[in-house]
Amino acid sequence: MLAVTCEGLKKRYGVHVALRGLDLEVPQGTLFGFLGPNGAGKSTTLRVLADLVRADEGTAKLFGHDVRRHVAATQRTTFLIENAVFPPWLTARDVLRRTASYMRVEYDKDVLERVGIPQARDRKTGGFSHGMKQRLGLACALQGKPDLLVLDEPQNGLDPQGLRAIRTILAEEHARGATVLVSVHRLAEVEGLCTHAAIVVNGRVARQGAVESLLGDDRPRLRLLVDDVAKALPLLQNAERDGDTIFLDGDHATAAAAAAKLTGAGIAVFELAPVRRTLDDIYLDEVEAPA
Amino acid sequence: MIGAWASFRAELRDLSRHPLAWLGALAVATAAAVIGAREPIRDNGYVIFEAAMQAAIPTAIYFLVAVAAISVAGDRTRGTVRWILPRPIARRGYVLGKAFAHAVLALVLLVLAVTSSYATAQGAGFGDVVSNVNGDEDDAVFRFVEDEAIEPEFSASTMRRRTMFATFLALPALLTATGIGLLVSTILASSAGAVIAALAVTAPLTYLPEVLGLTAENARNLPLRASTDYLDQVREFGRHLATASWPDYPATAWMWSIGIVVGLPLLAAALFFRRDITD
Numbered sequence: 001m002l003a004v005t006c007e008g009l010k011k012r013y014g015v016h017v018a019l020r021g022l023d024l025e026v027p028q029g030t031l032f033g034f035l036g037p038n039g040a041g042k043s044t045t046l047r048v049l050a051d052l053v054r055a056d057e058g059t060a061k062l063f064g065h066d067v068r069r070h071v072a073a074t075q076r077t078t079f080l081i082e083n084a085v086f087p088p089w090l091t092a093r094d095v096l097r098r099t100a101s102y103m104r105v106e107y108d109k110d111v112l113e114r115v116g117i118p119q120a121r122d123r124k125t126g127g128f129s130h131g132m133k134q135r136l137g138l139a140c141a142l143q144g145k146p147d148l149l150v151l152d153e154p155q156n157g158l159d160p161q162g163l164r165a166i167r168t169i170l171a172e173e174h175a176r177g178a179t180v181l182v183s184v185h186r187l188a189e190v191e192g193l194c195t196h197a198a199i200v201v202n203g204r205v206a207r208q209g210a211v212e213s214l215l216g217d218d219r220p221r222l223r224l225l226v227d228d229v230a231k232a233l234p235l236l237q238n239a240e241r242d243g244d245t246i247f248l249d250g251d252h253a254t255a256a257a258a259a260a261k262l263t264g265a266g267i268a269v270f271e272l273a274p275v276r277r278t279l280d281d282i283y284l285d286e287v288e289a290p291a
Numbered sequence: 292m293i294g295a296w297a298s299f300r301a302e303l304r305d306l307s308r309h310p311l312a313w314l315g316a317l318a319v320a321t322a323a324a325v326i327g328a329r330e331p332i333r334d335n336g337y338v339i340f341e342a343a344m345q346a347a348i349p350t351a352i353y354f355l356v357a358v359a360a361i362s363v364a365g366d367r368t369r370g371t372v373r374w375i376l377p378r379p380i381a382r383r384g385y386v387l388g389k390a391f392a393h394a395v396l397a398l399v400l401l402v403l404a405v406t407s408s409y410a411t412a413q414g415a416g417f418g419d420v421v422s423n424v425n426g427d428e429d430d431a432v433f434r435f436v437e438d439e440a441i442e443p444e445f446s447a448s449t450m451r452r453r454t455m456f457a458t459f460l461a462l463p464a465l466l467t468a469t470g471i472g473l474l475v476s477t478i479l480a481s482s483a484g485a486v487i488a489a490l491a492v493t494a495p496l497t498y499l500p501e502v503l504g505l506t507a508e509n510a511r512n513l514p515l516r517a518s519t520d521y522l523d524q525v526r527e528f529g530r531h532l533a534t535a536s537w538p539d540y541p542a543t544a545w546m547w548s549i550g551i552v553v554g555l556p557l558l559a560a561a562l563f564f565r566r567d568i569t570d
Binding site: 013047050051052053054074075077079080081082083084085086087088098099101102103104137140187 | 371379
């Protein structure tokens with residue numbers, strides 16, 4: 001069952017094309033990283049899901065309901081779209097109460113503690129720092145225990161402590177069984193956290209799926225440190241040099257063969273290890289690939 | 292309509308602490324008291340009451356237009372609309388909830404205008420408002436003997452009460468003002484721009500009959516005209532109330548008034564429904 005489905009989303013703002021047929025599938029119960037550089041179309045996609053922006057073409061569904069036709073589609077979903085902003089005359093408690101009223105759920109008086117700003121309960125949001133507003137925005141999104149949280153760069157403006165809190169909350173919500181769709185452009189913030197990811201480039205999803213499968217799709221590589229690079233290089237196939245390091249395409253069998261060949265030629269092998277590619281590498285490959 | 296009730300309650304709370312709403316209330320009360328009291332004919336409370344209302348109602352109209360213009364556009368300027376709409380609140384519910392809240396504000400300002408105008412007029416006492424009156428002020432029997440040959444008899448207190456009631460004829464004008472403000476507010480994303488545009492639209496509408504060369508009868512079909520034709524309406528409506536029959540106030544005027552008062556918020560909601568929120 002899919003929590004989010006986007007099919008062929010296209011959106012143009014005047015001459016600027018934001019989405020060029022974006023397809024996205026977010027399975028239920030996943031912590032889904034929505035990755036892409038600035039201007040790739042992440043925010044526009046999330047705005048379409050929140051029904052703030054109408055796509056020119058294509059459909060967007062939450063739990064199988066078209067977001068344009070059913071307000072019910074968003075009833076199990078909470079959103080934090082870009083920077084959180086609130087009426088400056090309302091206190092944090094007012095904001096949470098009003099949010100609960102809009103959502104027709106119970107006001108959660110403990111949620112401010114969860115996001116780390118319990119002391120701000122009776123302060124007007126007009127005096128909040130950017131980071132505090134983001135935390136309050138997250139608190140609003142956590143109320144009512146939603147089945148799906150859609151968070152657009154929730155880490156914006158947060159200090160390291162806040163970033164850690166966000167990571168903890170995302171993990172807790174995921175553990176609770178909620179689906180979390182979080183858009184980021186700094187991969188370090190979700191690395192190791194996401195179960196699934198999609199990489200958006202130029203208004204399209206370049207790659208998406210389970211993180212393990214995204215990483216597994218890549219060709220295996222080996223890193224090799226030897227005492228004589230110049231002598232070793234001609235003995236190896238599909239190898240390239242980067243300073244004192246040799247990178248070699250291949251798997252474990254290739255590693256064994258290379259080790260045997262090099263030691264047989266009297267070359268000392270200091271290190272021979274598979275290169276573990278990260279989501280960051282895949283992301284950069286996609287972003288830097290020629291259009 | 293999902294979210295209309297929540298939107299109504301939130302907007303009503305915001306209006307209760309909106310400086311412009313309070314300034315409007317103060318201006319309406321002051322306009323009624325000061326301008327009404329300056330009316331040269333001081334010996335008749337009805338005349339003073341009418342003069343005070345004719346100052347208070349247009350004042351209320353312009354404040355209502357400005358406050359309504361800020362409503363949706365203000366949420367978009369601040370970016371708070373991104374917090375409200377995905378909660379989930381239907382866009383139509385969001386706009387109509389605001390429309391109802393501003394209608395309440397219109398009613399409050401009207402009551403304030405009537406109250407302060409009445410208080411001002413009370414100083415001079417309510418005397419002769421029609422062609423013939425017998426008896427002293429409180430026990431007087433008013434006798435209409437004008438061309439329509441209606442000859443009801445009722446006391447001065449009845450006349451006062453019914454005249455007060457007739458003042459609610461100004462309500463369509465006030466609701467139209469909120470409708471204009473709301474409509475502009477859903478079209479423009481800047482609250483300052485929306486206020487200027489809404490006032491710029493409202494001001495000429497008040498003088499539209501002169502521009503179009505309409506007869507007095509047709510001019511009354513324009514709801515905003517209720518503010519300037521107010522005196523006639525009060526007299527006419529008050530008199531017909533006295534006969535316990537519905538007035539021959541033009542049916543087209545009622546039709547236009549109701550149509551515009553209901554239609555403007557619906558149009559605003561429909562326009563907002565199609566709009567992208569990109570702020």
